[in-house]
Amino acid sequence: MRNGKDNGGGDRLTIGGRAFTSRLIIGTGKYKDFGVMREAHAASGAEIVTVSIRRVEIGAPGHQGILDHIDLGRHRLLPNTAGCRTWDEAVRVAKLARAMTGSDWIKLEVIPDPKYLLPDPVDTLRAAEVLVQEGFVVLPYINADAVLARRLAAAGCATVMPLASPIGSGRGVLTRASIAIIIEESDVPVVVDAGLGVPSEAAEVMEMGADAVLVNTAIAEAGDPVKMAAAFGQGVAAGRAAFLAGRMPVRAQASPSSPTAGVVRAVEQPEVPA
Amino acid sequence: MTVNGRPYAYREGLTLHRLLAELAIEPRRVAVMRGDDIYRSNDIPDVALDDRDVIEIVTAMAGG
Numbered sequence: 001m002r003n004g005k006d007n008g009g010g011d012r013l014t015i016g017g018r019a020f021t022s023r024l025i026i027g028t029g030k031y032k033d034f035g036v037m038r039e040a041h042a043a044s045g046a047e048i049v050t051v052s053i054r055r056v057e058i059g060a061p062g063h064q065g066i067l068d069h070i071d072l073g074r075h076r077l078l079p080n081t082a083g084c085r086t087w088d089e090a091v092r093v094a095k096l097a098r099a100m101t102g103s104d105w106i107k108l109e110v111i112p113d114p115k116y117l118l119p120d121p122v123d124t125l126r127a128a129e130v131l132v133q134e135g136f137v138v139l140p141y142i143n144a145d146a147v148l149a150r151r152l153a154a155a156g157c158a159t160v161m162p163l164a165s166p167i168g169s170g171r172g173v174l175t176r177a178s179i180a181i182i183i184e185e186s187d188v189p190v191v192v193d194a195g196l197g198v199p200s201e202a203a204e205v206m207e208m209g210a211d212a213v214l215v216n217t218a219i220a221e222a223g224d225p226v227k228m229a230a231a232f233g234q235g236v237a238a239g240r241a242a243f244l245a246g247r248m249p250v251r252a253q254a255s256p257s258s259p260t261a262g263v264v265r266a267v268e269q270p271e272v273p274a
Numbered sequence: 275m276t277v278n279g280r281p282y283a284y285r286e287g288l289t290l291h292r293l294l295a296e297l298a299i300e301p302r303r304v305a306v307m308r309g310d311d312i313y314r315s316n317d318i319p320d321v322a323l324d325d326r327d328v329i330e331i332v333t334a335m336a337g338g
Contacts, residue, residue, distance in 0.1 A: 027336075028336045029337045029338040030336070030338075031336070037336075050337055050338055051334040051337050052334070052337025053332050053333075053334060054332060054333065054335040055278040055279065056278065056297075056299055056304055056331045056333050058278055058280065058297055059297075065304075065333030065335055066334050067303055067333075077334070079334065080337050080338070082338070095307075095312050096305050096307060097305075097334075099315070100304070100305040100315065100332060101334060214338070
């Protein structure tokens, strides 16, 4: 289901049958400490936070992960399959994530390329098909490819998550034209994930009609992550409101905002129609 | 046996609960995979282990 424009309960993002007020999904990576992360999460207004699944470090007692530092009353967990390079690794990690978090939700990442962290479309689709069959709510991370997005939605994915630019790059919306096509064509929510650097870029894709954005590095690596988290929350909300409001038409030429008649002139002249 | 990708010294009588205790791992925040079987944190059985077992013990970490 797409968008969930006012169905009685206001404007809601609906994923996997769950409705959310915030359209900002936030990560847990790269924060300098858990205290800052927690404050940033609260300031962002996000209701969904991502985590990764990793081996417990043997011989490091107390290495018990991050869950004690996430307000699970306020934030729904979205575990990812980051680090997986093939479809079968991703399926295995998704199952471990479900056992770990008790959640069927999985952010599917199949990434064989360490330099640009670009996802493998073939293995992503294959993993998605298996995971949907296994009852997962699958949110696949993809390049901004409308055909792949359609195939993933047809396979039963709950969303599609096209990238704006490479993960952690802060380069902004390099895939704008392709994301516009995905937004136009998609039957499932479009979550723009990766590469956003500042709130104006989040607002930009929300104005285009994206259903949500996912932000991690831009907040965690900001000078003041808590302030930046709040700013992204506002940027996303502003972009969404602007999308719902409907933008003005683009014109090739100027269109005066003040009346063209009755202008006080230095010398009496006949008025020229605009 | 192998635990989290490294060889681990198996001893007669070793069980999954005993292994977690030896590693000082609280079951509350981990999931365990033994071969193809996956166990939830609240539901890890105290099964006897085998010297050919491949065990994965995972937890939720930071990520985006």
